[in-house]
Amino acid sequence: MIMRLKIIFMRYKAFVILAMINALMLIFVPETGVQAIRITGRNTLEMLAIIPPIFILLGLLDVWVKRETMVKYMGEGSGKRGMLLGFMMGSVAAGPLYAAFPVAGLLLAKGAKFSNVLIMIGAWSTTKIPLLLFEASALGVEFMVIRLVLNLLGIALIAVFTEKVLSKKEIAGIYGMAQKQVS
Amino acid sequence: MTEILYIMAISALVLSQIKSRERTRMALIKAWKSFENIMPQFLAILVLIGIMLAILTPEQISRMFGQDSGVLGLFFAAMIGSVTLIPGFVAFPLAAALLENGAGYMQIAAFISTLMMVGIVTMPLEITFFGKKATLIRNSAAFVFSLLVAVVMGVLL
Numbered sequence A: 001m002i003m004r005l006k007i008i009f010m011r012y013k014a015f016v017i018l019a020m021i022n023a024l025m026l027i028f029v030p031e032t033g034v035q036a037i038r039i040t041g042r043n044t045l046e047m048l049a050i051i052p053p054i055f056i057l058l059g060l061l062d063v064w065v066k067r068e069t070m071v072k073y074m075g076e077g078s079g080k081r082g083m084l085l086g087f088m089m090g091s092v093a094a095g096p097l098y099a100a101f102p103v104a105g106l107l108l109a110k111g112a113k114f115s116n117v118l119i120m121i122g123a124w125s126t127t128k129i130p131l132l133l134f135e136a137s138a139l140g141v142e143f144m145v146i147r148l149v150l151n152l153l154g155i156a157l158i159a160v161f162t163e164k165v166l167s168k169k170e171i172a173g174i175y176g177m178a179q180k181q182v183s
Numbered sequence B: 001m002t003e004i005l006y007i008m009a010i011s012a013l014v015l016s017q018i019k020s021r022e023r024t025r026m027a028l029i030k031a032w033k034s035f036e037n038i039m040p041q042f043l044a045i046l047v048l049i050g051i052m053l054a055i056l057t058p059e060q061i062s063r064m065f066g067q068d069s070g071v072l073g074l075f076f077a078a079m080i081g082s083v084t085l086i087p088g089f090v091a092f093p094l095a096a097a098l099l100e101n102g103a104g105y106m107q108i109a110a111f112i113s114t115l116m117m118v119g120i121v122t123m124p125l126e127i128t129f130f131g132k133k134a135t136l137i138r139n140s141a142a143f144v145f146s147l148l149v150a151v152v153m154g155v156l157l
Helices: A002-011 A013-028 A030-064 A067-074 A079-091 A097-109 A114-126 A129-139 A141-165 A168-182 B002-019 B021-055 B058-064 B067-083 B088-100 B105-117 B123-156
Strands: none
Touching: A002 A013, A013 A030, A013 B021, A030 A097, A030 B002, A030 B021, A067 A079, A079 A114, A097 A114, A097 A168, A097 B021, A097 B123, A114 A141, A114 A168, A114 B105, A114 B123, A129 A141, A129 B088, A129 B105, A141 B105, A141 B123, A168 B021, A168 B123, B002 B021, B021 B123, B058 B067, B058 B088, B067 B105, B067 B123, B088 B105, B105 B123
């Protein structure tokens, strides 16, 4: 029992420490402390709204999509189709970038090519369609279009660069980690 | 967009349930497990963002990257974009307000671009999936790229 509690505490250590800092803020700088809790609450609600469908789709993907299928469409040798699929997956997604990492993990575990997964991450971070509309209305169409074009280049560049810099062994290690996350 | 995700998830779930109840049950268990798996980091990130944004107010941000803040302002903007995590629908109006208050296009572009692509606070989470090295490379490449984007946009706009 004590062991289990200890394990749970170790997992949530960072959260507990930050929560205590926030509690101290409530005592010493009450206004900022309250504001911090308010922002955390708002972000938590926003996240809770987005998380269920993403993780349900993840679970279904895990159960129904065979490894061979993923390798065929997004794996080594999937070429432009794999890149396009990665790009589309990221662009239709919703939610902050950190929600994309579990998706990336599963794609890797199923055998998607590393650079295609990085393209998905890049698209998720910068080319989400509803956000683009919003950006155009807030900052102007010109701003949005120039940034979009530059970032499309950037997504590809960063994906290729990251894959090139890592050695075969390091990439194999990442696949191993992804495998462990899933099982 | 969230609605579309829900529609997709629910339709997929119904389809799956028709095809196989057993597999659907497995899928839901896996969904819960992968969520539970990253819950500690998620919670920590949320509290950290709350504290940071409470300390760093929009007024302070705009003071740091005004029009004549130049290269220093550019770096400030890129740095603030990297460490903060503001949802898009908050960030864009904030950026528009900053522009109105005299921030430069270059600095705003750096801020928006790093905000979207670089995530310092979410690094621990990224590391659990990509490992340390890949995470560092991706984030630094995105940081450098954001600076390039900012300079190009500063020249063009």
